[in-house]
Amino acid sequence: MKYPLDCEEDVKTSFMFWLARYVKFKLNSLSNKELRDPHALSSVNYRLARGVPSIDELDGMVKEARNAGLTGVSTYFNPLRKFYDTLIYYPIGSLKQIDEELISEILASITGGLSDASRKNYRISIINFFSFLDKQNEEDGKAHVFDIGLKNWQGITGNSGTKLPEYMSEDEVKRFLQAIDEAEFKNNTNRNKLILKIIIFTGIRVSEALNLKRKDIYEDGELYNIRIRAKGNKYRVVMVKRYLIEPYLDAIAINYINKEGYLFINKKGGRLTQAYVSRIVEQVLFKAGIRKAKNGAHMLRHTFATLLYKNQKDLVLVQEALGHASLNTSRIYTHFNNEKLKIAAEVVAEINEGVSS
Known part of the structure; x- marks a missing residue:
């Protein structure tokens, strides 16, 4: 009408x-x-x-x-x-x-x-x-x-x-992980530690982590394969070393009020919210003494992607790991690929030394 x-x-x-x-x-x-x-x-x-x-x-x-x-x-x-x-x-x-x-x-x-x-x-x-x-x-x-x-x-x-993503350096990641291990949350410490570690170790989106069910995580030798339901109801698999999350996964309390089997739920059986996950990220960052302009949970995904590219220099690998539909979306993580800029700085320094002598 x-x-x-x-x-x-x-x-x-x-x-x-x-x-x-x-x-x-x-x-x-x-x-x-x-x-x-x-x-x-x-x-x-x-x-x-x-x-x-x-x-x-x-x-x-x-x-x-x-x-x-x-x-x-x-x-x-x-x-x-x-x-x-x-x-x-x-x-x-x-x-x-x-x-x-x-x-x-x-x-x-x-x-x-x-x-x-x-x-x-x-x-x-x-x-x-x-x-x-x-x-x-x-x-x-x-x-x-x-x-x-x-x-x-x-x-x-x-x-x-285009703005560069906020991310943590390798040293900051180590401090962040240590702060997770030492953190004591008011409620469900194992659950909170598990979701933070899964995101930082796999780079999945917060929404993807909140959609995880226990059956989505299965053993494959020394690895856990994690089946992700991504944007557009597409599926992909990410992997993480078992020892990195196994203690938390084994210890997490299963709330049987949640009949759908979601892993990250509150005491009433409902799923956690993205705002809640961002709050616990901010708590851990504060404990680790890390200050960022953007302290939300999505910063963990940017950190994973940045360090992955920095260590492997493989943009296709970043695209596949993050589940990007287009390689262009992943290109932002090349922002610190500054080896050639370092060469330029060295050249200028050498010229300056020649003038000084």
């Missing part, structure tokens, strides 16, 4: 109406192969159909859907939440007054300091939302078409603006 674009008494309420409809549309179009709680998703859909009075309530519904196992919904919603929070301060009387110039202005204010990857995500989210509006609004047999492309938006700088 289609509705007039300005379907409510003010812009704020109209935008909320369409935002709720868009979220409902995304909930039913995203892949549900990871869905763990169909009843929770049904509840969210039911409440969305009845109308959502506030952006905070809609935010809560999105989080419920994400926690139920519907991946990707936050990626589409969060930029629109930020956009809404800024748009409501503009003195416009109709959604029809929103154009590329206004959108670009708002994007410039809400994406300052973000990486190019995040800015691209904001751009895609905005374009998809207004494309949805183009197709769903209608009044007197006519639709208002925004036709938002943001081709000239200057928020994205391209490859030259």
Whole structure:
């Protein structure tokens, strides 16, 4: 069913109406192969159909859907939440007054300091939302078409603006691993140590670690093979020496409330969150005396990839180990391949010595 674009008494309420409809549309179009709680998703859909009075309530519904196992919904919603929070301060009387110039202005204010990857995500989210509006609004047999492309938006700088990943040096990794061994967490110490060591020793994503089931880890001589369910529901296998994680794997408490068999669960039987894993990474980094601009769990993956390339100089190996679809994604880990730069420094030093003599 289609509705007039300005379907409510003010812009704020109209935008909320369409935002709720868009979220409902995304909930039913995203892949549900990871869905763990169909009843929770049904509840969210039911409440969305009845109308959502506030952006905070809609935010809560999105989080419920994400926690139920519907991946990707936050990626589409969060930029629109930020956009809404800024748009409501503009003195416009109709959604029809929103154009590329206004959108670009708002994007410039809400994406300052973000990486190019995040800015691209904001751009895609905005374009998809207004494309949805183009197709769903209608009044007197006519639709208002925004036709938002943001081709000239200057928020994205391209490859030259790519930021280098945050990572630990070999010495810092040793201190980090020692801090893991010495750490005492308030709850489930073996579980927390195991997930940190699996990520740092294999480079898998935090989300991939949280999806691990006990049956995904099996012995192969001196190794553990770990079956990973990766992005796009593709599978790959990573390996780790058994002695590195076996004591923690043997000691981890199995909570049988979790009938699906997930390895990293809380005391209620639900899976851990990425935010929780990042918090324990920060605790261990603090204990090890390591300070980084970005202390989240994803930094462990960057560390694994950086040190792997540094020691092997094999970009294809990095691509396969990290499960990157494209070799270009892996190229960022060549950032410290500075042997030729060292040669240049030596040449300049020799020239300087010749001048001094």
